[in-house]
Amino acid sequence: MKTVATQSRVNKNSIPVRKKVYEHMKSDILSGRLNPAERLTEEHLAEMMGVSRTPVREALYKLESEGLIKPLETRGFIVSADSKEEVEELFEIRSILEGYALRIISEKITEEDLQRLNGFIEKAEEALEKDRINEVFKWNTRFHDTLHELVSEKLQLYRMIVSMRKNVLRHRKDTLQSSDGAKRTLDGHRKILLALRLKDPELCERTMRDHIKQAKEDALQTLIGVYKK
Template identity: 30%
Template structure:
């Protein structure tokens, strides 16, 4: 969290509750707030330079989504998912992403395939750099691939389902990246995957997606155990 209170710009003041919600959620997803860590309304209100009302509303919303929970005599804490819950989420993700990749490989239009080719080329350039020099690129690649694949798959409902899991996945992947070599390996998997979709190899895209999700799950659970 920032050391000094945040000053919200005029254009960010409406609706403030949404800004506060997004801020807290991203702090949880990115690992600023760890599993089991307490979230204090008063401290957040001071840090974000807002009243406690939007803080309380944001925490209530996050609790309904499972990101935080209220414990007796402790207050609001960041939720800790059980290994079974993590496996369940990854299982659902594997099924949905495999379907999206397969559909995109079949339904993608020439413009989509050109966009995928550009992403693949950018990943190749990034992989040619030392690992630490392209850390910020990883998430851009991740979101760019998801975006073009969901558009190419032409299934708004499927895209909405995947979007509902995106915050969980981001937090899982962030933990999994703590394992030595996982960041580079995941980037290589993304490269191979987007190439398969670009080339219309539907079965290969489906297969690579399942491997990628399985590897991400294993990395998360291993990193979690080491913590």
């Protein structure tokens, strides 16, 4: 177990180990592979992944700063279980930020952008008719991504939105599993597009807030099951 270390030092693709560890753990957490009950200690993780504690620590600190794990009262960390309240608040903050973003967008959106957004909605509608829920999810994601790109010049706002969305991702997919939720989501997107067409900042902000609040309700609905057990 000693000389093995030398070979792993030679890193040809030059992706830092710390980054790999971070990505690996994040993916485990978001996918649910890592259980919120589990205790995480530096040494254990390091051994698990065959690396030293140094990069593990750095990954842990980063995950903590993003709220994906929490320091334990004793030692070590645990995967933060989203309480119902936390999920609610996450959506609430998203509704504020993205609502404001849509206001900004409405002031500068072009006809071409509107066409593009419309395209995604139509694609999603088609997929919905064919009951391909996964595809609906894909197009809806595109819709939101496009909106986010349209505020990307507000760099800090953009970053906050993207980072919030990553955290919400695990709930989002569940929501759309039901074709009922998918229908509601699509409906929301249509309303958003309309508000954008009218170029009414006030309406845009309100519509987006409502949309995300609806998404919140859907997410909570699916969460009930999770917390019941």
